[in-house]
Amino acid sequence: MADSTAAAAARGLTTTEAAFIEAAQHAGRLYIHQPYELYSEQNHEAWQRLFARMQPQWRRYANPQFLKGIDSLCFDASQVPRLEDVNRFLAPLTGFRAKAVSGYVPAFDFFDCLSKREFPTTITIRRADRLDYLPEPDIFHDIAGHVPMHTDPKFADALVRFGNCAHTAARMAADAPDPEEKQRRLTSMIKALARFFWFTVEFGLMQTPDGVRAYGSGLLSSYGELEHALTAPAVQRYPLQMEWVVNQGFDYHHYQPLLFIIDGFDHLFALVDELERRLAAGALMYVAPGAPDINDADASSFLRAE
Ligand SMILES: [Fe+2]
Numbered sequence: 001m002a003d004s005t006a007a008a009a010a011r012g013l014t015t016t017e018a019a020f021i022e023a024a025q026h027a028g029r030l031y032i033h034q035p036y037e038l039y040s041e042q043n044h045e046a047w048q049r050l051f052a053r054m055q056p057q058w059r060r061y062a063n064p065q066f067l068k069g070i071d072s073l074c075f076d077a078s079q080v081p082r083l084e085d086v087n088r089f090l091a092p093l094t095g096f097r098a099k100a101v102s103g104y105v106p107a108f109d110f111f112d113c114l115s116k117r118e119f120p121t122t123i124t125i126r127r128a129d130r131l132d133y134l135p136e137p138d139i140f141h142d143i144a145g146h147v148p149m150h151t152d153p154k155f156a157d158a159l160v161r162f163g164n165c166a167h168t169a170a171r172m173a174a175d176a177p178d179p180e181e182k183q184r185r186l187t188s189m190i191k192a193l194a195r196f197f198w199f200t201v202e203f204g205l206m207q208t209p210d211g212v213r214a215y216g217s218g219l220l221s222s223y224g225e226l227e228h229a230l231t232a233p234a235v236q237r238y239p240l241q242m243e244w245v246v247n248q249g250f251d252y253h254h255y256q257p258l259l260f261i262i263d264g265f266d267h268l269f270a271l272v273d274e275l276e277r278r279l280a281a282g283a284l285m286y287v288a289p290g291a292p293d294i295n296d297a298d299a300s301s302f303l304r305a306e
Helices: 002-011 019-026 041-061 064-073 083-094 107-115 139-151 153-174 179-202 223-231 265-280 296-304
Strands: 097-101 118-122 205-208 211-214 236-239 258-262
Touching (some): 041 139, 064 083, 064 139, 083 097, 083 139, 083 153, 107 118, 107 153, 107 179, 107 296, 118 139, 139 153, 153 179, 153 296, 179 258, 179 265, 179 296, 211 223, 258 265
Parallel strands (some): 097 118, 236 258
Antiparallel strands (some): 205 211
């Protein structure tokens, strides 16, 4: 028993190795607390190294609102952040809060959380000896990549509107004449929503007075891809066009070869509005097939919402 306790402690809250997370998932608990005492020395070391090496990259390639956000969150560079500390600084700015989760949040529930200004947040962290290898989200991606953007009121308002889009999609699917057609419409609308989210919130670029900068969290939490996204000649960067984005598949196993640029967060808000209008008009029920795949958990989360 002492041995297994010691082994669990050594694994700490490492992504895919955390006994605490396995137990929560096994018990069906999605919303959890952050058991801060379980983070191991290696977990804190991973945070420290990830945070330190991003500093020069952020200064060169991140948008100004992100840099301001990082400052206002007062992170301790040497330790995994406590969500309650993050929220103490974040909530007064925009009402957003990081909310600990044990794993994947089905699409509707994820967007619905955003509409309530709650951000489902992974609490595990990648291994200290594999800083670049990251098939799953971790706390560095969620807290250092996403949350600084949530300090900006305009960005935060745009994020809330994704929740409205999800409700509209659920309503539009409910009008289908039969269950098969309902499933088909839903798959198309969730695909459109997921693609738009991917090419904006996760991998978006924006114009700033100093040139093009990143605001997408997938870029802002990736040491290698941030620079690549903004400087590699092979990356195609185009002004965001709604008709293109909702029909464009993507592959999350590789650096993104195609990225879209917005003018700012007023523009982003207007685009999410436009997305909702198209959903409500029934114009996104036949988007192009392709990635991402919409799994059963995602589809049924929308069906439950009707
Ligand atoms: Fe993300």
